[in-house]
Amino acid sequence: MSELLFQGGQLAVTTQSDLLQADIRVLDGIIQEIGPHLQASDQHQVINCSGKILIPALADAHVHLREPGREDAETIASGTEAALAGGFTHVLAMPNTDPPIDTGGMVTFVQTMARNKARIPVSVAGSLTQGREGSKLAEIADMATQGVVMVTDCNHALQDEYVLRRALEYTRHFDMVVGVYPDTPSLSREGVMHEGRESFRLGLPGIPAMAEEIGIERDLRVAHAVKGRIHVQNVSTAEGVATIRRFKERGLNVTAETTPHHLLLNHSALEGYGTRFKMMPPLRTPEDQAALLEGLKDGTLDMIATGHAPHTDFEKNLDFLNAPFGVVGLETALLCVYSDLILSGQLGWDTLIERLSSAPRLLMKSPLTTFEPGHGFECTILDPSLQTTVSRESFQSQSFNSPWLGETLKGGISAVWRGETDLLG
Amino acid sequence: MTEDIPSTPRKDLLTIGELSREEILSILETAKPFKELFTRSVKKVPTLRGKTVLNLFYEPSTRTRTSFEIAAKRLSADVTNFAVSTSSVVKGESILDTIDTLQSMQVDYMVVRHKVSGVPEYIARHTHAAVINAGDGYHAHPTQALLDAFTFQEIYPEMDGHRIVVAGDILHSRVARSVFEVMHQLGVEVGTFGPATLVPDTVPDFVTILTSFEEVLEFNPHVLYLLRLQLERQQANFFPSMREYHRQYGVTLDRFKILRDRGTWIMHPGPVNRGVELVDDVMSYERTLINTQVENGIATRMAILYHLTPEERKRPEPEAGQ
Amino acid sequence: MQEHPVLNPHEMDAAIRQLGERIFERHGTGPLAMVGIQTRGVTLAERLETVLMEKGVDLLHGTLDISLYRDDLSNLAALPHVKGSEIPFEVEDATILLCDDVLFTGRTIRAAMNVLLDYGRPNRIELAVLVDRGHRELPIAATYTGIEVQTAKEDYLRVHFQETDGSDQVIHYAQEGS
Numbered sequence: 001m002s003e004l005l006f007q008g009g010q011l012a013v014t015t016q017s018d019l020l021q022a023d024i025r026v027l028d029g030i031i032q033e034i035g036p037h038l039q040a041s042d043q044h045q046v047i048n049c050s051g052k053i054l055i056p057a058l059a060d061a062h063v064h065l066r067e068p069g070r071e072d073a074e075t076i077a078s079g080t081e082a083a084l085a086g087g088f089t090h091v092l093a094m095p096n097t098d099p100p101i102d103t104g105g106m107v108t109f110v111q112t113m114a115r116n117k118a119r120i121p122v123s124v125a126g127s128l129t130q131g132r133e134g135s136k137l138a139e140i141a142d143m144a145t146q147g148v149v150m151v152t153d154c155n156h157a158l159q160d161e162y163v164l165r166r167a168l169e170y171t172r173h174f175d176m177v178v179g180v181y182p183d184t185p186s187l188s189r190e191g192v193m194h195e196g197r198e199s200f201r202l203g204l205p206g207i208p209a210m211a212e213e214i215g216i217e218r219d220l221r222v223a224h225a226v227k228g229r230i231h232v233q234n235v236s237t238a239e240g241v242a243t244i245r246r247f248k249e250r251g252l253n254v255t256a257e258t259t260p261h262h263l264l265l266n267h268s269a270l271e272g273y274g275t276r277f278k279m280m281p282p283l284r285t286p287e288d289q290a291a292l293l294e295g296l297k298d299g300t301l302d303m304i305a306t307g308h309a310p311h312t313d314f315e316k317n318l319d320f321l322n323a324p325f326g327v328v329g330l331e332t333a334l335l336c337v338y339s340d341l342i343l344s345g346q347l348g349w350d351t352l353i354e355r356l357s358s359a360p361r362l363l364m365k366s367p368l369t370t371f372e373p374g375h376g377f378e379c380t381i382l383d384p385s386l387q388t389t390v391s392r393e394s395f396q397s398q399s400f401n402s403p404w405l406g407e408t409l410k411g412g413i414s415a416v417w418r419g420e421t422d423l424l425g
Numbered sequence: 426m427t428e429d430i431p432s433t434p435r436k437d438l439l440t441i442g443e444l445s446r447e448e449i450l451s452i453l454e455t456a457k458p459f460k461e462l463f464t465r466s467v468k469k470v471p472t473l474r475g476k477t478v479l480n481l482f483y484e485p486s487t488r489t490r491t492s493f494e495i496a497a498k499r500l501s502a503d504v505t506n507f508a509v510s511t512s513s514v515v516k517g518e519s520i521l522d523t524i525d526t527l528q529s530m531q532v533d534y535m536v537v538r539h540k541v542s543g544v545p546e547y548i549a550r551h552t553h554a555a556v557i558n559a560g561d562g563y564h565a566h567p568t569q570a571l572l573d574a575f576t577f578q579e580i581y582p583e584m585d586g587h588r589i590v591v592a593g594d595i596l597h598s599r600v601a602r603s604v605f606e607v608m609h610q611l612g613v614e615v616g617t618f619g620p621a622t623l624v625p626d627t628v629p630d631f632v633t634i635l636t637s638f639e640e641v642l643e644f645n646p647h648v649l650y651l652l653r654l655q656l657e658r659q660q661a662n663f664f665p666s667m668r669e670y671h672r673q674y675g676v677t678l679d680r681f682k683i684l685r686d687r688g689t690w691i692m693h694p695g696p697v698n699r700g701v702e703l704v705d706d707v708m709s710y711e712r713t714l715i716n717t718q719v720e721n722g723i724a725t726r727m728a729i730l731y732h733l734t735p736e737e738r739k740r741p742e743p744e745a746g747q
Numbered sequence: 748m749q750e751h752p753v754l755n756p757h758e759m760d761a762a763i764r765q766l767g768e769r770i771f772e773r774h775g776t777g778p779l780a781m782v783g784i785q786t787r788g789v790t791l792a793e794r795l796e797t798v799l800m801e802k803g804v805d806l807l808h809g810t811l812d813i814s815l816y817r818d819d820l821s822n823l824a825a826l827p828h829v830k831g832s833e834i835p836f837e838v839e840d841a842t843i844l845l846c847d848d849v850l851f852t853g854r855t856i857r858a859a860m861n862v863l864l865d866y867g868r869p870n871r872i873e874l875a876v877l878v879d880r881g882h883r884e885l886p887i888a889a890t891y892t893g894i895e896v897q898t899a900k901e902d903y904l905r906v907h908f909q910e911t912d913g914s915d916q917v918i919h920y921a922q923e924g925s
Binding site for chain 2: 812814815816817826828829830831832861862865866867
């Protein structure tokens with residue numbers, strides 16, 4: 001029997017936007033008691049948390065681990081270590097690997113690899129269609145049997161409403177969601193950044209906001225008509241947020257995510273043509289940022305997902321048109337949300353843990369890590385007295401395509417506890 | 426004894442936007458004596474003797490490349506053309522690999538043309554050589570804009586208060602973007618005219634969008650600047666047909682007569698699509714400046730080469746203790 | 748820096764007149780092509796022309812900008828403004844008198860001769876300078892010199908003209924202790 005007492009820290013809890021000064025007693029990895037000034041007995045090992053912030057361990061419902069196929073950019077091992085370093089203890093791996101995860105067999109294969117290589121649980125999303133080609137449904141029931149919680153074709157937005165309709169109908173018998181990527185390819189075409197004044201000035205082909213707006217509207221209408229369970233990935237536009245809000249009010253079972261970069265950056269970051277800011281959907285306008293934050297606060301957007309998309313230096317050193325879309329996010333997500341939104345008072349801690357921990361865990365059917373007696377103790381400890389400079393040396397990820405590379409963020413993640421172990425220790 | 430240009434040396438020329446009005450005027454002023462050189466029996470000066478100018482063209486353009494080549498040679502520089510097939514990108518050679526190779530060839534000036542916006546800027550950050558943007562994507566073509574400003578200034582030495590209309594495919598035009606900026610900096614009022622599909626509302630605020638030829642006449646430009654239309658735009662439904670484009674947005678014979686009566690000057694960066702942007706008659710009109718632009722291109726590019734200063738190449742320091 | 752006046756307005760005028768006399772002695776009524784080097788060489792040429800015109804010499808006039816022929820462009824902190832050259836006469840077989848205010852290393856004169864030779868092959872080129880301050884780096888000598896001044900290499904020597912600088916005078920700025 002082992003007992004731990006986390007003493008003197010401040011807790012992020014679901015019931016208030018401010019931090020709560022309290023101690024946590026953990027017995028055999030399970031939270032036993034939470035309260036001020038808990039007494040240490042002889043059996044207790046005391047962990048001094050004074051000055052630190054204890055956060056229910058985070059989860060990310062949208063990461064690309066690149067294995068199998070692109071182990072030069074990321075592996076299950078390096079990607080999950082990056083997750084841990086960023087305070088995440090559960091991730092949902094997207095199926096756009098090579099070959100794609102589109103059969104029960106592939107799901108089992110990746111799950112087995114993950115069990116052997118990762119120190120945290122990895123849920124696996126399956127492809128919606130065979131080969132992610134958008135025409136024939138993948139064997140969804142088979143994948144569901146293996147525990148797949150989401151089917152999605154990732155950035156290959158479904159172009160055929162008929163396929164989307166059948167997918168949303170078919171998945172109703174299985175406890176899973178259909179993940180959709182909000183885009184209308186015939187409108188986004190060869191675009192590489194948000195269409196607007198900046199794209200005109202920089203002379204880069206634009207992706208109009210309406211490509212996403214129409215995509216979301218269409219997907220949610222179909223889901224509503226067939227009573228499907230849908231999850232909108234990577235929301236980036238104000239109009240997209242408004243559409244999701246409208247369908248939620250109409251009772252549609254829809255969840256949605258946005259990313260730290262879409263919340264905190266806008267298209268002016270592309271000045272200088274940095275491919276570390278090239279992503280899909282693209283960074284939008286300050287007005288969109290404000291709408292995303294509003295949606296995050298009122299719950300229209302259920303979660304923050306990083307969309308962690310590693311790419312090698314070689315790929316990102318290509319010119320702006322040829323460099324691939326996508327940025328890494330696992331190791332910076334918590335710190336930049338803390339630096340920019342929490343410290344400025346724009347977001348409360350209760351909302352943060354809902355969006356970065358509870359909501360993604362619900363989607364992944366993973367036990368909640370909120371601080372309540374009976375919950376397993378999984379906790380990310382943030383030290384506000386530290387600063388973290390985002391650098392190649394500091395990264396666990398094999399790829400460095402972060403918008404924050406070279407920046408210094410406030411706070412540092414000093415420990416990630418699971419049960420009786422500090423996984424960063 | 427000579428007076429000096431009071432500014433820190435500029436390494437690269439990437440966009441018009443980075444130049445102040447004074448710097449633009451100084452380049453145009455320098456281009457004048459270069460143009461006078463062309464009347465001498467020896468058209469060459471030894472200014473860049475011993476320096477190497479590299480034409481790095483990722484996108485073929487015989488005109489611009491030749492113009493730079495002549496400009497560099499008249500300054501006595503050694504000129505090398507390095508044609509890069511874009512397929513090498515696919516084969517796995519990055520731009521940086523190419524730059525590293527060229528860097529070791531001790532190049533002093535790189536003239537870069539690339540079909541992707543931002544590449545010259547990227548190269549400039551990674552080389553000691555002075556980089557001249559000879560056109561990148563839809564982004565910028567500063568040397569073209571400067572030679573156009575030089576040509577405009579030859580006709581109207583006080584450019585302030587004059588008017589220009591840039592007509593055609595603005596959306597896909599690096600020339601338009603740079604001409605807008607240089608003219609605005611020099612106090613010229615800028616209008617634009619073209620199909621609504623090709624003239625987005627996102628043009629800079631100082632540009633007046635004109636929607637019919639009547640509005641162009643009302644704007645009454647001193648210079649009408651026609652852009653080359655890429656014929657493949659028709660395929661992407663930016664306009665229905667060449668015929669309709671010409672009638673609606675080109676200089677037709679009837680329109681030409683009006684412009685000629687008014688004495689409007691015509692400019693075009695070339696090469697011209699006859700019967701699309703303009704009717705053939707415009708080519709022999711005494712106020713068509715297309716050939717003057719070509720001649721001025723050489724003088725202006727000489728002035729630009731003169732204006733830029735490559736970074737001193739640092740010799741590798743001997744390693745400590747060895 | 749120590750300021751040493753070298754010529755006052757009166758002495759400067761006398762020096763220029765004397766230069767004119769010697770040129771006239773050699774060339775008579777010409778024809779002679781006067782070519783000033785931008786900027787103060789042009790002024791000196793104009794002053795000499797006034798003297799020579801009084802004597803009825805047949806004069807041609809040109810100006811030279813040597814910026815593009817300098818061999819030290821990459822060592823300069825700032826680029827010289829190119830003003831352009833104007834040689835409105837036939838250089839072939841002409842007798843040319845190059846004029847500059849100060850003769851120092853000789854590099855300016857070397858560049859000026861290069862420019863001239865790009866226009867054609869003159870019969871003869873001579874050089875008139877108001878001040879020779881020594882420290883030649885090339886085997887070049889003036890045909891006519893107004894005054895010779897002993898200077899240290901790091902010193903400055905400035906010729907001021909009424910037209911460009913508000914007064915006529917020559918000043919030697921010597922480094923401390925020299």
